[in-house]
Amino acid sequence: MMNQEKDHQNLDSKRSKKMKNKKNNIERNIREKYPLISYQELPEYMKDNEFILNYYRANWPLKQAFFSIFTWHNETLNVWTHLIGFILFMVLTIANAEHISQLADFMTMFIRNFPTSGDANISQNSKGETTRLTDQHLQMDITLSESATNEATWPFYVFLAGAMLCLLSSSICHLFSCHSQRLNLFLVQIDYVGITIMIITSFFPPMYYIFQCSPHWQVVYLTGITILGVCTIITLLFPVFSTGKYRSFRVGLFMSMGCFGIFPAIHALVVNWSDPMRNVTLAYESSMALCYVIGATFYVSRVPEKWKPGLFDLVGHSHQIFHTFVVFGALAHYGAARIFLEYRTRFGCDNR
Template sequence: MALEGEESVPIGAVSGGRSAKGRRLWKKVKYQLVEYHSLPGYLKDNEYILGYYRSEWPLKQILLSIFTVHNETLNVWTHLIGFFLFLALTIYTATKVPKVVDLQSLQHLPDVLKKADLQKIQSELLACLPSLPHLSDLQRIKDELKTSLGSLDMLPSLSRWHLLQLISDCLPHRFTHATNVSVLSAVKDDVANMIAPILVRPIPRWPFFAFLGGAMFCLLSSSICHLLSCHSRRIAYIMLRLDYAGIAALISTSFYPPVYYSFMCNPFFCNIYLGFITILGIATISVSLFPVFQNPEYRSIRAGLFFGMGISGVIPVLHKLVAFWHRPEALYTTGYEILMGLLYGLGALVYATRIPERWMPGKFDIAGHSHQLFHVLVVAGAYTHYQAGLMYLKWRDLEGC
């Protein structure tokens, strides 16, 4: 029975086409993007981004929204693409980088060997190998050396520098028939390059892969956070904790390659620096678990805490410069690390000050706001650090301690 002024609606109409049309219309309205003032309190973070928000959508719609335009689209994709970039770099590093000697250094080897008696060099080198310091066990496998280079896996680790010292000390005394000093010098270097992959064991790779793992964890957790946080208060809380943990993991593991490879020959300082940054990272993650930490008024504190973690790396870098001031590798890697620090620092500054959207609220809702710029700078800084890591590996692989 309809009240006065109401229009009766047939039951069939409710369960038929009209209700289906109504549900489609409701879904269209329900899953539309909303403005900042319509958000629940836990989703209000940046008042300078005025529109294009998703608010408390179901999981299916949220997952599909990765392919639609809203104010989190570029936040998701900038770090998701970065994750796949570092996944590819990790695979490349695992399959290609372990080669100790730069093969380009062997390109001129055939021309050199044409000018020298290779058989004579080989026999003389084999004759003097047992006199190597720390390689007395070579005498018992001397015969195997002549027949099978693969049997040298049992040898202790040597650096290319040690091999050059061997050849410099050995060949000039025994290879007396060489009259061309420049040819002999080139031969010595090339012989070292030839036998380095056999005698030299690559240094441990775990610090470098720890950094790559930290970078991938940070980038992937950030993408997931920006995608799913609009679902509910509980999911937003969990995702933000995951995001903060990823940032702390990236910063902490970024110190592992420079600290380990710079001080691998000085375990005291190596363990001190690695232990300190690890404890600081764990402490930062622990503090970020408190709910109050995610409130907008603590934005500057969040940025400052992570920025402080980055600044703490200045001490081991300065120590490295003092200890290896004569090494070009120390200078080159420091240049990369300074660039990385500038990129991270600029990203933290942009994030904390909310530039440029604070200058023109609403103009950068879709693209160009501070969080997107922060994401791009983080990926650039991490890639810069990857290049520094490759230089550390080459340095220590070729020279050891």
């Protein structure tokens, strides 16, 4: 009996070793068949950053490209930075829709301690009557007010949808662009479309809620940024503008869309100068702008890999830093959008 048990154990052990060896052989074959290559070995259409020297994927089948999300190469963190951002914004969208305040308000919890402009406790309602902003009004631990209708909340969700589209399209682009030249071009163009849509949709919450009492300005500013965005998309769909040569040109287009916001921002400051929430929203929106500018600077300059080619191939190169600042900027704008929506819901205007 004892001998039979030992035989069974030995047999199981042999089977286990056999399966393990088979798995190792498969992985070895995959690595040998689809190795990571150097910049010099890349096809011309993939040569974008000469300061990243190694760990490239090229001409990989879709299946291998998909599973490379779990392995290390020079696009791994580019994929995961925006994939995590996409998941985070998806959670925030669900949290707001389902009224889960602990998640929905995580970006606005500090608001009660933030210095506001003028008398932080006084506001004017739609009838001109003085209304005291109690701690309950300033505290952002409540999800979207039950009194907010679909008409009042849709710009907020438009922004969330735009952010998720941008982050997801970016992750997909970095994961599968190693498949072929045709797919690479298509995914890169979709990535640029996603960025443009995110910029457009970022305008919807502030323009809608700030100028809710002046609907004609809503139309002017939202129409303006949409037209500018459509022109940007049409321009970037030309294949020539997807090449590394036009990197600065692409950034310039996106920055010009962002700079369009200067005009409604000045207008909003003039109109709402005495608003007690002015400093808070300015802080959030300034943080967003700063994150985007810093990220774009890294994207164009290719720092730090430019200083030490090869050292930042896997971790710490400019595109990864750019991705991180994009997520931070989007989160800052989310905080501002929450404040715009909550404040307008509590203090409407006669035109609502």
